[in-house]
Amino acid sequence: MRGWSPAGPLPSECRLTDPTGTLARAAWPSVVFEVGGYSESKLSEESALHVASEKRTIETPERAVEISSPDKVYFPELGATKFDLATYYVEMAAALEVTATDRPAMLQRFPEGAGGNSFFQKRVPQNAPSWLQTTVVMTPNGTKSNALVVADIAHVLWAVNLGCLGLHLWPYRADDPAHADELRIDLDPQPGVSFDAVRAAAGHVHSLLSELGIAGYAKTSGNRGIHVYVRLGAAWDSFEVRAGAIALARELERRHPDLITAQWWKEERGERVFVDFNQNAPHKTVFGAWFVRPRVGGQVSTPLLWEEIESIDPEALTIATVPELVRRRGDPWRHMADEPQSLLPLLDMAARDRANGLHDAPWPPEYPKQPDEPSRVAPSRARKA
Secondary structure (H helix, E strand, C coil), X not given: CCCCCCCCCCCCCCECECCCCCECCCXXXXXXXXXXXXXXXXXXXXXXXXXXXXXXXEECCCCEEEEECCCCEEECXXXXXXXXXXXXXXXXXXXXXHHHCCCEEEEEECCCCCCCCCEEECCCCCCCCCCCCEEEEECCCCCEEEEEECCCHHHHXXXXXXXXXXXXXXXXXXXXXXXXXXXXXXXXXXXXXCHHHHHHHHHHHHHHHHHCCCCCEXXXXXXXXXXXXXXXXXCCCHHHHHHHHHHHHHHHHHHCCCCEECCCCHHHCCCCEEECHHHHCCCCCEECCCCXXXXXXXXXXXXXXXXHCCCCCHHHCECCCHHHHHHHHCCCCCCHHHCCECCHHHHHHHHHHHHCCCCCCCCCCCCCCCCCCCCCCCHHHHHHC
16 A cells, blocks of 8 residues: 555454555454455455556445545655545544544545645535435535535545545534534644643643533644543533633633733734634534544544643654554543533633623624624724724
């Protein structure tokens, strides 16, 4: 597979015949990889060489999913192909079940792989297979669209075949769009800010959440930042979750003003870590855990143990290394869904801010003006006016 294969020994239930004749195995029970529509046992070496470049089929417990152009290189720094990406997701199926199952997903397609041009596809194609689960979602500007629902690993593989490297997930379940069950704390380093500063900011987030009795789960963004997720009980809508995120950001800024900022306008952030509360605005999607970023090195948005943050190198967390990491130390988020948290401590903090004269924070420009929102004019422009 062009010099790349998943690290470490894998379970033997799944198999693939590739042009080199080697077997690559993945961690999804009963998945059988086929080449050109023929199972491994039916292929001679000569026929495998002939058809492998055309398509391969992955047989999941639910159904078969065809991967076209499987040998197209998607991640040049690794030499990893489209089929390597599909194999990675099959290996990570159990972890994806915790984070992505039943969530609507935004499709971003990279026909030429990472580093190539891309486009967002807001609607599932009309010629999608009949088994594909979809749901109607709203985009921030109020447009309705028919979105993919991540019902199982076959749905992820279908998206991979379209050229999606990873998926952007809604913060709610498809069967309950009225309740956002995830608070997503996006630690966004501004220009000039090191990853060490992001590590420190993540530690402060952990401390504050712990103080409030809230369990948070960290992951790399897959780039320069860190995300902290809180899985919530299905009791609050996105407006309330965003209010909680604003309160958290403001409290972090009060406690650590030289490191952390809650200022929406870029001109006021300085060289600090911005807590992007607007990632929790209604209908906002965030790049999902375990999914692969559109970077030529195949970096993964990787869930972490809190103690790993001090030493982890996010650049080294790729589709070639993450499966072995999970096999070695397990999935740090595996109990997240079993322990839904309460938003009330953060809403109490928001109420105190409001009583002290702090009201809403600015919304992104694509949203309608909100009743309690301050001016959307940047401070420097407001002073000139």
